Amino acid sequence: MTKPLSYTPDAVAARNAAIMEQPPRLPANRTEAVLAPARAMMAQIAGAASGQATPVPDEHIPEMLLTAMCHQELFERVVNVSLQLLKNPSLPLRDRQLVILRTGWLRQIPYIFGEHVSVSKKLGLTDEDIEQVIVGSASPHWSEHEKALLEATEQIVNSAMVTDEVWQILAKSYNHPQLFELPVLIGQFSTVGYFQNVLRIPLSPSNPGLTAR
Structure with missing residues (x-):
């Protein structure tokens, strides 16, 4: 097992x-x-x-x-x-990258996490942001919205659900397309990670996988 x-x-x-x-x-x-x-x-x-x-x-x-x-x-x-x-994302770029990084880390997908550490830094995320994504929603680093965003990602990955409490916080900032895009984003990058991991496809030399920071 x-x-x-x-x-x-x-x-x-x-x-x-x-x-x-x-x-x-x-x-x-x-x-x-x-x-x-x-x-x-x-x-x-x-x-x-x-x-x-x-x-x-x-x-x-x-x-x-x-x-x-x-x-x-x-x-x-x-x-x-x-x-x-x-x-054509409806989510803000910072939010999108936080979700992708947290998904890649929780699912332990070297390709997704390593690639998007690089992408995220180019889009303005800091070294500290990357470190705290690994900690997740429990870190005091985040705003109320970002904490809820990471908590939603954790809940979707772990249980395919989001609690009403977390949803209500996200709904303060997000419109309907954004609320729909969030679970799709997590599902899509999980899918790519599944075949990447299962097939053990080689990463590019510049991608250190889960050790990227």
Whole structure:
């Protein structure tokens, strides 16, 4: 039986190693038949922030994309949801990143957590913010709204629910589209993390996984 996740330093290091230091379970496909649609998809992903497709050299197309393209039709739909959340978010960017980081940490997904530490810092989150995301909603670092946001993330990850108390705090600041987007965001980044972890897809050299700070 699978044991519950542990967040001790030794357990986190073991989790990182179990995913990042083991051979991938499916191969990345670098044939032209896969590279051609992968280039177009990667250009959309790379240009998500600017809204303009940004060509990426073949050597910079990540292993994850070339592996997941084994089921191109399905993966394109997964990517389309991610692009919607990244290009046209209704949530404030800081809030979005706090949710993604907390989700990646709670689910112990090296790819998601490591990538989004880097993204979050570019968007203005501080080293202290990153450290306190690991602590979660119990940290005194957060405003009332951010504490509720992280608590909602924890509740959704752990029980697929949100208490009325937390919902009411979020509803003070969020409109209906934002309240809908929150659980979708958590679900989407959990989904990406599931296949990343299960398939043990290699991370980029710049992504240290769960040790990112």
